[in-house]
Amino acid sequence: MGRTLAEKVWDDHVVRRAEGEPDLLFIDLHLLHEVTSPQAFDGLRRSGRRVRRLDLTIATEDHNTPTLDIDKPIADPVSRAQLETLRKNCADFGVRLHPLGDVEQGVVHVVGPQLGLTQPGTTVVCGDSHTSTHGAFGALAFGIGTSQVEHVLATQTLPMARPRTMAVTVEGELPDGVTAKDLILAIIARIGTGGGQGYVLEYRGPAVEKLSMEARMTICNMSIEAGARAGMIAPDETTFAYLKDRPHAPQGEDWDAAVAYWRTLRSDEDAVFDAEVVIDAAELSPFVTWGTNPGQGAPLSADVPDPASYEDASERHAAEKALQYMGLEAGQSLRSITVDTVFVGSCTNGRIEDLRAAAGVLKDRKVADGVRMLVVPGSARVGLQAVSEGLDVVFKEAGAEWRHAGCSMCLGMNPDQLAPGERSASTSNRNFEGRQGKGGRTHLVSPQVAAATAVLGHLASPADLTDTARTPAGAR
Amino acid sequence: MEAFTTHTGRAVPLRRSNVDTDQIIPAHWLKKVTRDGFEDGLFEAWRKDPGFVLNRPERQGATVLVAGPDFGTGSSREHAVWALQNYGFKAVISSRFADIFRGNSLKNGLLTVVLDQQTVDALWQLTEADPGTEVTVDLQAREVRAGEITAPFELDENARWRLLNGLDDISLTLRNEDDITAYEAQRPSFKPRTLPV
Numbered sequence: 089m090g091r092t093l094a095e096k097v098w099d100d101h102v103v104r105r106a107e108g109e110p111d112l113l114f115i116d117l118h119l120l121h122e123v124t125s126p127q128a129f130d131g132l133r134r135s136g137r138r139v140r141r142l143d144l145t146i147a148t149e150d151h152n153t154p155t156l157d158i159d160k161p162i163a164d165p166v167s168r169a170q171l172e173t174l175r176k177n178c179a180d181f182g183v184r185l186h187p188l189g190d191v192e193q194g195v196v197h198v199v200g201p202q203l204g205l206t207q208p209g210t211t212v213v214c215g216d217s218h219t220s221t222h223g224a225f226g227a228l229a230f231g232i233g234t235s236q237v238e239h240v241l242a243t244q245t246l247p248m249a250r251p252r253t254m255a256v257t258v259e260g261e262l263p264d265g266v267t268a269k270d271l272i273l274a275i276i277a278r279i280g281t282g283g284g285q286g287y288v289l290e291y292r293g294p295a296v297e298k299l300s301m302e303a304r305m306t307i308c309n310m311s312i313e314a315g316a317r318a319g320m321i322a323p324d325e326t327t328f329a330y331l332k333d334r335p336h337a338p339q340g341e342d343w344d345a346a347v348a349y350w351r352t353l354r355s356d357e358d359a360v361f362d363a364e365v366v367i368d369a370a371e372l373s374p375f376v377t378w379g380t381n382p383g384q385g386a387p388l389s390a391d392v393p394d395p396a397s398y399e400d401a402s403e404r405h406a407a408e409k410a411l412q413y414m415g416l417e418a419g420q421s422l423r424s425i426t427v428d429t430v431f432v433g434s435c436t437n438g439r440i441e442d443l444r445a446a447a448g449v450l451k452d453r454k455v456a457d458g459v460r461m462l463v464v465p466g467s468a469r470v471g472l473q474a475v476s477e478g479l480d481v482v483f484k485e486a487g488a489e490w491r492h493a494g495c496s497m498c499l500g501m502n503p504d505q506l507a508p509g510e511r512s513a514s515t516s517n518r519n520f521e522g523r524q525g526k527g528g529r530t531h532l533v534s535p536q537v538a539a540a541t542a543v544l545g546h547l548a549s550p551a552d553l554t555d556t557a558r559t560p561a562g563a564r
Numbered sequence: 565m566e567a568f569t570t571h572t573g574r575a576v577p578l579r580r581s582n583v584d585t586d587q588i589i590p591a592h593w594l595k596k597v598t599r600d601g602f603e604d605g606l607f608e609a610w611r612k613d614p615g616f617v618l619n620r621p622e623r624q625g626a627t628v629l630v631a632g633p634d635f636g637t638g639s640s641r642e643h644a645v646w647a648l649q650n651y652g653f654k655a656v657i658s659s660r661f662a663d664i665f666r667g668n669s670l671k672n673g674l675l676t677v678v679l680d681q682q683t684v685d686a687l688w689q690l691t692e693a694d695p696g697t698e699v700t701v702d703l704q705a706r707e708v709r710a711g712e713i714t715a716p717f718e719l720d721e722n723a724r725w726r727l728l729n730g731l732d733d734i735s736l737t738l739r740n741e742d743d744i745t746a747y748e749a750q751r752p753s754f755k756p757r758t759l760p761v
Contacts, residue, residue, distance in 0.1 A: 126597035146758040217640040233642035233668035338754040346754035520586040
């Protein structure tokens with residue numbers, strides 16, 4: 089019988105298989121950041137262990153880092169202490185680190201791919217659930233807890249139970265104005281936040297094959313919001329073209345050998361998935377969330393749902409609680425929801441294509457009065473690229489704030505937070521209660537919807553912007 | 565890791581689904597660099613409400629959390645498990661757990677027990693009607709007992725063995741170090757490296 093993509097990558101990494109035990113899996117790439125690693129390094133010290141494979145390990149700083157005044161000492165002493173702890177741990181153990189201020193610093197899931205470290209057929213782990221992002225390259229990539237971080241540091245392996253596989257097949261073609269973010273939000277709304285539990289998702293079908301690498305990363309990134317630890321997309325010419333000549337991509341003969349191997353990384357025709365979901369891309373439109381989990385979403389053209397319409401008692405109860413927290417009424421149109429803040433950034437939508445998309449909507453337009461818009465590149469390199477294209481100028485002229493790279497308002501561990509009761513349209517990945525700041529209310533959206541929302545002050549798509557909203561450059 | 569064999573204690577019925585890790589322990593607590601001291605951060609936002617179940621006097625000292633489906637969704641933060649343990653919880657019961665949270669819990673000796681929603685409903689009713697009800701989570705017998713309820717649960721034999729004996733994963737893995745070295749020796753040269761070798 090044929091094997092799925094996930095099964096092929098899995099099988100190629102089994103160090104030891106024994107009856108009644110989880111497989112022992114070799115890890116090709118271990119990404120570290122400041123939040124989930126300190127206790128792991130402490131564990132190594134206590135047991136007198138070293139990092140087994142420094143050449144497969146890399147660290148950066150992202151969750152705590154400020155996005156303003158990065159040349160000054162970090163104001164929050166607790167954040168500063170955590171970053172200093174990472175620096176000391178990396179120095180003590182010999183781990184390569186890209187700290188704040190370094191040109192390769194940024195959100196760990198933006199940094200790995202852009203360095204060319206994330207490659208097809210590899211296993212990638214990080215103490216962060218959005219490690220699923222790297223699956224866009226046909227890597228088996230998943231988030232791990234701190235105990236597992238210590239385990240990988242010490243052994244470069246993980247004991248893991250073999251996951252089941254689910255095919256998410258997207259037929260047809262995405263309509264104009266519909267993005268990867270809309271697609272993944274619609275998938276999560278369909279299968280639910282627990283729908284992917286125990287599975288590795290494989291996104292496939294014509295609509296997926298047409299996506300750029302960055303769009304594929306947006307899709308795989310939010311696999312975890314559907315409950316799946318990992319999501320994957322089979323590597324193809326788009327993948328190889330993205331990787332070619334990146335700093336850590338294979339060179340010369342190694343490149344040829346790698347591509348030959350990568351071409352084998354497709355689910356076989358006769359492979360059997362444990363579950364399958366089919367989505368018709370043609371039916372999709374811009375999608376936003378209204379609730380407090382990522383599965384509580386709807387097309388932008390819809391109304392806030394009535395909790396009474398849910399048959400399942402637990403879903404009904406969850407919807408009631410969500411509307412109460414979000415300060416919304418059943419039946420009000422999603423477009424009528426006004427926001428205070430717009431956030432463009434994160435490992436979901438903080439790459440250059442995302443910034444181009446948002447800038448394309450904002451060009452010659454203004455952020456609405458009373459709306460604060462933050463644009464935070466996913467990495468220092470993305471920021472430099474944006475500046476070289478003049479995108480920072482577009483954002484600043486529109487009245488948005490152009491910031492330095494990091495996780496920023498996606499989770500508000502740094503000073504970028506919502507105040508209680510404030511509402512955001514955010515290109516990030518989680519709309520949990522208080523996620524972006526205590527009492528903050530989050531609507532998850534695409535970069536295009538974020539930018540249109542910033543201009544109009546209420547949830548909107550670029551199609552809602554009339555031509556008159558654009559100010560000719562000479563008129564300013 | 566602390567061994568888990570059997571535990572008996574009073575319960576906290578938490579009638580919420582999709583209890584995500586940002587609710588269990590908000591992000592600002594994640595700046596700590598230790599595994600302890602997270603108890604005050606547990607359900608921090610919800611605990612501001614005096615009526616929240618954890619704040620009620622009859623729930624003080626309870627050690628078994630009985631929650632709605634999809635408990636522990638969201639981030640990979642192991643701090644969520646530490647916060648529950650620091651507060652005093654020994655076991656969590658739900659009809660569905662998020663994968664990463666579940667893995668983290670079992671690596672720390674916090675037993676996460678999957679029971680069907682009907683049984684969870686019955687446990688909610690029982691422990692709401694009488695907060696003094698004791699719930700036993702018996703890993704040796706693989707069952708939960710409370711009042712008239714006896715509910716068997718499943719846990720894979722390897723995870724159970726590690727928990728019952730409080731075994732350290734890293735030491736177990738390093739028993740197979742020869743296998744790791746052999747695997748490393750045959751990895752293709754085109755695999756990525758973060759450092760020159």
